[in-house]
Amino acid sequence: MSKLNILVVGGGGREHALVWKIAQSSLVSKIYCAPGNPGISKLAECVDISPSDLNGLLAFALSKTIDLTVVGPEIPLVAGITDLFEEQGLGIFGPSQGAAELEGSKVFAKYLLEKYDIPTAGYKVFESFDDACAHLKTIPFPTVIKADGLAAGKGALICKTEHEAITALEMIMIDRQFGDAGSRVVIEEFMQGEEASVIALTDGENLAYLPPSQDHKAIFDGDQGPNTGGMGAYAPAPVIDAAMMRRVHKEIMLPTVKAMALEDRPYRGVLYAGLMVTKDGPKVVEFNCRFGDPEAQVLLPLIKADLVDTLFRISRGKRIDSDLKQHSKWALCVVLASGGYPGSYENGKRVVGLDGYLGEETMIFHAGTDFDADGQVVTSGGRVLGVTATGEDFYSARKSAYSAVGKVAFDKAYYRKDIGEKAKKHLAKSFSN
Numbered sequence: 001m002s003k004l005n006i007l008v009v010g011g012g013g014r015e016h017a018l019v020w021k022i023a024q025s026s027l028v029s030k031i032y033c034a035p036g037n038p039g040i041s042k043l044a045e046c047v048d049i050s051p052s053d054l055n056g057l058l059a060f061a062l063s064k065t066i067d068l069t070v071v072g073p074e075i076p077l078v079a080g081i082t083d084l085f086e087e088q089g090l091g092i093f094g095p096s097q098g099a100a101e102l103e104g105s106k107v108f109a110k111y112l113l114e115k116y117d118i119p120t121a122g123y124k125v126f127e128s129f130d131d132a133c134a135h136l137k138t139i140p141f142p143t144v145i146k147a148d149g150l151a152a153g154k155g156a157l158i159c160k161t162e163h164e165a166i167t168a169l170e171m172i173m174i175d176r177q178f179g180d181a182g183s184r185v186v187i188e189e190f191m192q193g194e195e196a197s198v199i200a201l202t203d204g205e206n207l208a209y210l211p212p213s214q215d216h217k218a219i220f221d222g223d224q225g226p227n228t229g230g231m232g233a234y235a236p237a238p239v240i241d242a243a244m245m246r247r248v249h250k251e252i253m254l255p256t257v258k259a260m261a262l263e264d265r266p267y268r269g270v271l272y273a274g275l276m277v278t279k280d281g282p283k284v285v286e287f288n289c290r291f292g293d294p295e296a297q298v299l300l301p302l303i304k305a306d307l308v309d310t311l312f313r314i315s316r317g318k319r320i321d322s323d324l325k326q327h328s329k330w331a332l333c334v335v336l337a338s339g340g341y342p343g344s345y346e347n348g349k350r351v352v353g354l355d356g357y358l359g360e361e362t363m364i365f366h367a368g369t370d371f372d373a374d375g376q377v378v379t380s381g382g383r384v385l386g387v388t389a390t391g392e393d394f395y396s397a398r399k400s401a402y403s404a405v406g407k408v409a410f411d412k413a414y415y416r417k418d419i420g421e422k423a424k425k426h427l428a429k430s431f432s433n
């Protein structure tokens with residue numbers, strides 16, 4: 001096979017981790033990233049095209065004879081970038097628009113789960129505010145209210161009382177805080193348990209799993225405060241042990257891929273299941289049609305196999321080997337965010353310490369960074385950096401990541417101090433057994 005020209009779409013920590021991994025492949029000739037960021041620019045040529053400018057991306061891919069486009073974020077997938085590229089004969093990794101609806105519409109995801117008897121929270125869908133309010137009289141609390149469409153991870157609200165639920169419905173359905181995403185809502189049962197993510201690559205039939213991981217969505221330690229895009233992650237997450245992983249495969253992932261084929265929406269790409277491990281077993285909280293962020297920042301360093309080979313095969317409709325070779329290590333990522341995030345924050349703070357020695361097996365993935373007029377790296381987003389370390393065990397990965405966090409800085413930087421805390425009780429248990 002001649003070497004490939006690759007375009008990665010996106011410019012966050014996930015895409016930096018993707019470009020970092022792709023750059024290690026022997027199959028690659030040149031990597032472009034649209035729009036990329038200062039960290040990515042060391043490994044790939046960054047081109048100033050927005051991930052939502054599908055026609056701009058298409059014109060670029062045609063002009064550079066791109067062999068494989070790898071899509072990071074959900075917005076272009078849900079908007080149909082895969083269908084557009086494939087119509088032009090371009091190879092692209094990511095589900096079609098019909099398949100990406102698994103993330104793009106919570107109503108579709110719940111419909112599929114219910115129809116194929118895949119475990120999830122009980123739910124009802126509403127298009128009318130009054131009907132949704134009337135339903136609140138008939139259910140126990142807490143309950144969970146979700147906007148149907150994409151809402152950048154902020155469209156699910158846990159409501160402890162009827163009053164909170166009415167406020168949430170007003171915000172979503174009347175004030176349209178998430179735009180058209182709020183024209184329908186899902187009201188679902190609150191599930192008790194521990195959350196974890198299972199992410200696999202699939203050719204539409206076979207699944208190649210990455211290690212299970214755990215995100216930290218809330219802004220403050222102890223999972224307090226509003227949700228963010230994710231403040232840190234680690235893998236493998238011991239809450240999903242080998243026996244639980246077999247259940248997740250048999251009860252959730254495989255039935256979902258089969259269901260999508262039966263629905264005439266064959267699913268090829270990354271299938272990400274956000275799970276609640278309940279006392280009755282694993283249940284689906286949500287699906288995503290892409291790598292998680294920050295989960296990608298811990299998962300990609302754990303893959304030993306040539307990722308490009310698998311992504312290329314999937315993009316060409318070929319079968320993949322379900323045994324994706326991995327390092328038997330742990331990885332942990334701490335996100336450094338701008339003070340004030342997920343509310344308002346200031347950009348343009350100079351980031352220092354990026355070029356110093358950070359430690360063995362430590363990587364800094366850029367998320368919200370940019371160059372200022374002097375060519376210095378400055379902050380340009382809520383989540384600024386993902387400080388990731390790998391190690392022979394959980395504790396060494398955690399220690400290295402937190403030690404590297406202390407070596408980079410910017411004004412008002414904020415990070416959680418408890419990334420990975422939940423792993424400890426599982427590790428203590430498995431040690432004492």
Ligand code: AMP
Pocket residue numbers: 121144146153154155156157158188189190191192195217274285286
């Ligand atoms: P989602 O946007 O569906 O991923 O929901 C965002 C977050 O809300 C999840 O990561 C969970 O922490 C929480 N959540 C969503 N649905 C439920 C549920 N049915 N029960 C408990 N927590 C939930």
Ligand code: GLY
Pocket residue numbers: 153215229230288291292293294295
């Ligand atoms: N970290 C959660 C997500 O990527 O959706």
